[in-house]
Amino acid sequence: MKNFSQWFHDILEEAELMDARYPIKGMSVWLPRGFQIRKYTLKALQELLDKDHEEVLFPMLIPESELAKEAIHVKGFEEEVYWITKGGKRELNEQLALRPTSETSMYPMFSLWVRSHMDLPIKVYQTVNTFRYETKHTRPLIRVREITTFNETHTVHATEAEAEEEVNAGIEIYKNFFDELAIPYSISKRPEWDKFPGSEYTMAFDMIMPDGKTLQIGTVHNLGTTFAKTFDIKFENDEGEHEYAYQTCYGLSDRVIASLIAAHGDEKGLQLPPIVAPEQVIIIPIIFKQKEDIVLNFTDKLEQLLKDNGIRARQDKRDLRPGNKYYYWEKRGVPLRIEVGPRDIDNNSIVLNRRDTGDKEFIDYDEETIVDTVNEILDDITLQMKEKANKFQQEKTYSVDKLEQVKKTINKKGGIITCNWCGSTECGKDMEEKFDIDILGTQEAEVDGECINCQQKAQYKVLISKTY
Numbered sequence: 001m002k003n004f005s006q007w008f009h010d011i012l013e014e015a016e017l018m019d020a021r022y023p024i025k026g027m028s029v030w031l032p033r034g035f036q037i038r039k040y041t042l043k044a045l046q047e048l049l050d051k052d053h054e055e056v057l058f059p060m061l062i063p064e065s066e067l068a069k070e071a072i073h074v075k076g077f078e079e080e081v082y083w084i085t086k087g088g089k090r091e092l093n094e095q096l097a098l099r100p101t102s103e104t105s106m107y108p109m110f111s112l113w114v115r116s117h118m119d120l121p122i123k124v125y126q127t128v129n130t131f132r133y134e135t136k137h138t139r140p141l142i143r144v145r146e147i148t149t150f151n152e153t154h155t156v157h158a159t160e161a162e163a164e165e166e167v168n169a170g171i172e173i174y175k176n177f178f179d180e181l182a183i184p185y186s187i188s189k190r191p192e193w194d195k196f197p198g199s200e201y202t203m204a205f206d207m208i209m210p211d212g213k214t215l216q217i218g219t220v221h222n223l224g225t226t227f228a229k230t231f232d233i234k235f236e237n238d239e240g241e242h243e244y245a246y247q248t249c250y251g252l253s254d255r256v257i258a259s260l261i262a263a264h265g266d267e268k269g270l271q272l273p274p275i276v277a278p279e280q281v282i283i284i285p286i287i288f289k290q291k292e293d294i295v296l297n298f299t300d301k302l303e304q305l306l307k308d309n310g311i312r313a314r315q316d317k318r319d320l321r322p323g324n325k326y327y328y329w330e331k332r333g334v335p336l337r338i339e340v341g342p343r344d345i346d347n348n349s350i351v352l353n354r355r356d357t358g359d360k361e362f363i364d365y366d367e368e369t370i371v372d373t374v375n376e377i378l379d380d381i382t383l384q385m386k387e388k389a390n391k392f393q394q395e396k397t398y399s400v401d402k403l404e405q406v407k408k409t410i411n412k413k414g415g416i417i418t419c420n421w422c423g424s425t426e427c428g429k430d431m432e433e434k435f436d437i438d439i440l441g442t443q444e445a446e447v448d449g450e451c452i453n454c455q456q457k458a459q460y461k462v463l464i465s466k467t468y
């Protein structure tokens, strides 16, 4: 893919996912096809979250007094908040923020809900729109001002250890989720200067995009007791003492869909993992004159059989040349195509065509086994897509031990560099500035030797890249 940016821009339109012409910068329209992908993506996520969390829905507006309470948090967001100042013609007594995220909307309520340790833990999530007045270059799904698909989980615990456990549980949920979607990632602990405003620390998932820059696709934050102290979230413990609760929050956005598109797309267009594909199988009847009834009778039955067995199958009966239909559905990323012509019916066979490999296979048609066969192929497609995407992420992650190589490698090859680092903020920021790169974060690893930049003793393995 020569120009990823252009490709990404075009595919949203060509595959009918989004219309980016909405007359407000950073806000776009979800079209029916895009919306279906979004729906199946959320379904996969919710199935994972629902095992141990409950869904809620909080209002979109936050009074200024609540948003302003947590000083570090508000400082982190002050440049990005949209404000409502009027109701009709009247100035409001207190201006209201469109939530940039929901800590300051939820936590005053948590304070009312939590009384004793019996009220804990709280583990809730919501999928809402949030608003951030981003000043960097906006792009549909990747950096938007209305995040239309903000899935945020918030938890409250009695002990620090439980909050720590929840951070790990959150990371596991996101790993499983990204694995299901065949989205590759690297996990690291964000440096102090890049953690979520108000958190103790932030764990982040980054994916290497086709152009070599990384995209942050999810974050898990340990909030410690900072917000509990600000919003007075206290519980009475067994000894009758009042203690501040420990909190975590984690979130994903429309970027998941962007990473899905980016990880698997190619020159032919979109490529969707079966779990989120609006159509998992597209059936193309090859219609010749006089044989129309025979073919359609066959393909109608096949379509119904697949549907009855939970496979999202669709038939394209339009009066177009088969080649045009192939092209059309390849662009839209359908994982598997089945072609059936009169001669195939005579031979009792059908043609299967995989979007991921382009492989074409003639198989004997058997009503008893076709559902299993299709399911097996769909599973294999997911597996192959995952392996291919993971391989790309691994091959684009380079271990480097000389300072000169950092900039050279990133400029030439893109991707993620790993090297030894002392961990000091001063040294990290010095590197970011000198090389025009970003420190993504650190990973737990045994390191010896010295920091690649300042030659002090190395404490961490650090991940470095150019970022979106």
Ligand code: PR8
Binding pocket: 100, 101, 102, 103, 132, 134, 141, 142, 143, 144, 145, 147, 151, 152, 153, 196, 216, 217, 218, 219, 221, 249, 250, 251, 252, 253, 254, 255
């Ligand atoms: C939190 N509070 O807010 P976070 N466009 C698209 N995606 C975005 C954008 C944007 N402008 N900004 C952020 N994201 C915490 C956790 C509740 C939930 C995506 O965390 O500020 C990024 O992928 O890190 C980010 O990882 C995720 O939203 C959560 O946002």
